[in-house]
Structure formats: C-alpha cells, structure tokens
Amino acid sequence: MYSFNELQGIVQKEIDGLELSIPPEGLFEPMKYILGIGGKRLRPILVLLSTNLFKEDLTKACLPAIGMEVFHNFTLLHDDVMDNAPIRRSKKTVHEKWNSNVAILSGDAMSIKAYQYIVSCEDKYLRDVLTVFNQTALEVCEGQQFDMDFEDRDDVKEEEYLNMIRLKTAVLLGGSLKMGAIMGDASPKDADLLYHFGTNLGMAFQLQDDLLDVFGDEAVFGKKIGGDILSNKKTFLLIKALENAKGKDREELVIWLGAKEFDPEEKIEVVRGIYKKLKVREQSQIKIDEYFAYCLEYLDKVEVEAEKKKELYALVSGLVNRSV
C-alpha cells in the first residue's frame, strides 16, 4: 500500500522523466513549462490510489495515470487562453509567456500526448480505459462550454450550475478513479462506486473552492479573495443569493452586478455582506457536507478491506477540513 505522499513522489518523478525536450521546441517547451509549474497531481494520484486498492504493483498504471495529469493541464492551458488569464500558480500563463497561437497548438499536441500515455495501459484494459477517458474528456469540454455560456446569462439555475461543475471538474476525478479501478481488475460494480465517490468528492471540492474564494482567509488560501465576486461569476453562492434576495437586498445586489466602475474592496465587502445576511454561506456548507456524505457512502460500499481504503478516507477528511 502506497501513501498519498509516496504516490505524489512517484508521479512527480514520472513527470520529470517525460521526454519532452524534442523539436519543434515551440510545441513541447510549453508542455514542459505548464507541467513544471506544479499542482497537487491529484488526478494521477487518484488513479494510482484506486489501482492500489486492488493490486500492489502499480508499475504499469503509472504512465496512464500521468495521461490524466497531462490532459488536465491541457485543459488549464486552453482555459487560460479563453479566460485571458495572465497568471497561473504565480507563474505567467503559456499564452502570456509565448503567445496564444503557441498556447492553442501546444495544447492540442498535449491532448494527443495525454492519449499516448493513457493508451500505454495493458491491452486487456485498453477498451474500457478509453471508453471512460473519451467520455470524461468530452464532458470536461461540455462543462467549460456551459461555464462560458453562463457568463452571459443571469438566470442560471442551481441545478444547471451543479451540472456544469459536475462536467467541468467532478467527472475527471471520478474518471481517474474508475480508470485506476479498471487497471486494478476491480469488479465493474466497484469501479462504478469509485467513479461516484470521485464525482461527489469533486462536487464538494468545487463548491468549497467557491466558498473559500469569498470567505477564505487570504493568507491561508494563498490567492486573492473575492475574485469570483469581482467578475460576477455565477457560483453557487451568487445563484442562491439571486434566488433568495428580496426588496432592498435584491436591488443592491443587482446594482453591484451591473456596476461598471467601483472600488473592488467595497464591492467584495458589500456582496459578502449580502451573502451573509441571506445565509448563502450556510446553504453552501450544507450542500458541501451533503456531497462529502455521498462520497463517503460510495467509498464505504467498495468491497475491499477498510484498511486499504484508509488513504482515500484520509484524503476526504483532509478536504473536509481544508481552508486552502
């Protein structure tokens, strides 16, 4: 049994060993760059934790696991172009460091590299792994499209929002776990349980991220608080607030959403005040707890000894209590 930290080391070593110093430089250097700026490597670790529930030897699952990280980073790279984001993890984004053509094309090549790594799984798993991956990858694009569509709408429903984050974020965690289960020869039932464990974990994680963006401690959270408020992002909190606000609160919220010029700190302060008054923080926390509870229910049902699941349980506890 490997611990989360051991797997993080294994994943990092595998990433460092990828052969990406090849011509044309303009295609592969940006891949090395974005893979080099870090992150928790959650997706490949989930693949390997999942395989490890069912088998000891993870050698053959490593490169396919890396494929999930490469795919994830490809989506970040293209999302940054679409969002015109200058910074990711305190570093310049690829289109800022190079240009948007480089970002588009190296992203394209990166998605193909992701496939190359993923299909390096053993022949007996190839069909099932690809079925999971193709569906997941397409859903991630669907999620990003819904997210962009929501920017121009002010009537987004809670249900639509939850579906969007399920597609954009949660299914890739679920897909990683399912892929890992397949490569561990898990029963189809266990593989599906792990998929649902992962998607529910992903839902909780994203809703928590939205909450921390408004109510987190800047020093601990590690990034500016209030970005979602400033950009009027249709998060669970804003959707709930628009659903619940009446009278003067509603008027004030709508004015702030439409304001073209404002003091950023003031907007954050006022909108956060409205959120507090409307108790959307509490509503959001209830939802988060619900998803954590679902995800644990699924994990409970996976038919391996509790001892083997302890890293996954620890991962959930860590996330439940996270403030970053």
Place this chain on the structure above:
Amino acid sequence: MYSFNELQGIVQKEIDGLELSIPPEGLFEPMKYILGIGGKRLRPILVLLSTNLFKEDLTKACLPAIGMEVFHNFTLLHDDVMDNAPIRRSKKTVHEKWNSNVAILSGDAMSIKAYQYIVSCEDKYLRDVLTVFNQTALEVCEGQQFDMDFEDRDDVKEEEYLNMIRLKTAVLLGGSLKMGAIMGDASPKDADLLYHFGTNLGMAFQLQDDLLDVFGDEAVFGKKIGGDILSNKKTFLLIKALENAKGKDREELVIWLGAKEFDPEEKIEVVRGIYKKLKVREQSQIKIDEYFAYCLEYLDKVEVEAEKKKELYALVSGLVNRSV
C-alpha cells in the same frame, strides 16, 4: 469493390448521420458547421479504399474512417484561428461566425470526438489503429508548428520545408491508408507500403498546391492566385528561388519580400516573373513527378491483384493531371 464516388457517398451519409444536435449548442454546432461546408472527404475515402483492397465488407470501418475526417477538420478549425483566416471554402470560418473561444473549445471537443469514432473499430485492431493515429496526429501538430516557425525565418532549407509538409499534410494521408489496411487485415508489409504510398502522394499533392497557387488558372483553381506570394509564404518555390537567385534578381526578390506597401497584382506579377526566370516552376514539377513516381512504386508492390488497386491508380492519375 467500391468506386471513389460510391465511397464519397457513403462517407457523406455517415457524416450527415452523426449525432451532433446536442447541448451545449456552442460546442457541437460549430462541429456540424465545419463538417457541413464540405471538402472532398479524401482521408476517410483513403481509409475505406485501403480496407477495400483486402475485404469486401466496409461496414465496421466506416465510423473510424469518419474519425479521420473529423480530426482533419479539427486541425483546419484551429489552423484558421492561428492564421486568423476569415474564409474557408467560401464560408465564414468558425471563429469569424462565432468567436475564437468557441473555435478553440469546439475544436478541442472535435478532436475527442475524432478519437471516439476511431476507437469504434473492432477490438482486434484497436491497439494498432491507435498507434498509427496517435503518431500521425502528433506529427500533424509538429508540422503546423514548423510551418509557423518558418514565418519568422528567411533561411528555411528545402529539406526542412519538405519535412514540414510531410508532417503537416502527407502523414495524415499515409496514416489513413495504413489504418484502413489494418482494418482490412493486411500484412504489416502491405500496411507500410500503403502508408508510404500515401505520404508520397501527399507530398506531391502539397507541392502541386503550392505550384497552382502561383501558376494556376484562377477560374479553374477556384481560389485567388498568388496568396502565397503576397504573404511571403516559405513554399518550395520561394525557397528554391532564394537558393538560386543571384545579383539583380536576388536584390529584387529581397526588396519585394520586405515591402510593406505595394500593389498586390504587381508583386504577384514580378515575383512570378522571377520564378519563371529562375526556372523554379520546372524544378518544382520535377519534384512533384518524383513523388508521384515514388507513390506508384509503393502501390505497385502492394500484394493484391492490380484490378483491386485500380481506384487508387485512378486517384493518382487524376491528381497528376489536376489543375484545381
């Protein structure tokens, strides 16, 4: 045995039948749009012609063949964004009709759809088909990167240019034929012969395209002549001209390449004149004939009766004599 035209009909019907009227609209409508604006469907037809050399029933090869067309159109879609091209086949490009974010994301989803169609091949071919496709797809990106790199260079060598068009254009034809051969249970030797047939055909085709862009008959070629000259595109012709030009010819060519303001018709006329004087047209035609000869040599060696290869021979003859 199916004829080229019959296969074109089959391919078109299959494309028309793809289920792409699904939400989110912003993701799938652009796919339908670009697949709908036509083209010869050369790549999927090559897949099927190749399979058909070895087996009668093409049913199971159809959807994987469509995958190659979807992939090709994905590359066109993203290339158009990178080239900032407003028009493709007399229609607005996707980023013009929608916007570049839509073009980036629907392109991404399109490449995943391409994989979904390609992996619909039978299990026994899956590994080999994917190996060919992954390599080909990555090489197409490499070719596009070299092409973009060449824009900022004026020392591109003939060899580098030929390698660039091999990657950007030729390997996708070779890959289509090889994939088709695999799905026809061809011997590895025949599959490789067909691959080389395709890449050499692709080289001849692209060099011919460059030639027609300068010396073609506008009415017949169907698009404006001289675009490559106006944009200083590093084609075989320009590379050869820069290699051969001396004294006053060289001076004149360099002045026109550096000119910021000019009468387009005049530039085309003068540069074409220099090309004629330096006989780069003849040098290009020799190269084209060479590649056509190579491609026929490979096709000759494929171990099926000549009768079965007649559609492929006819395709080559048609291209040798094309003026469009």
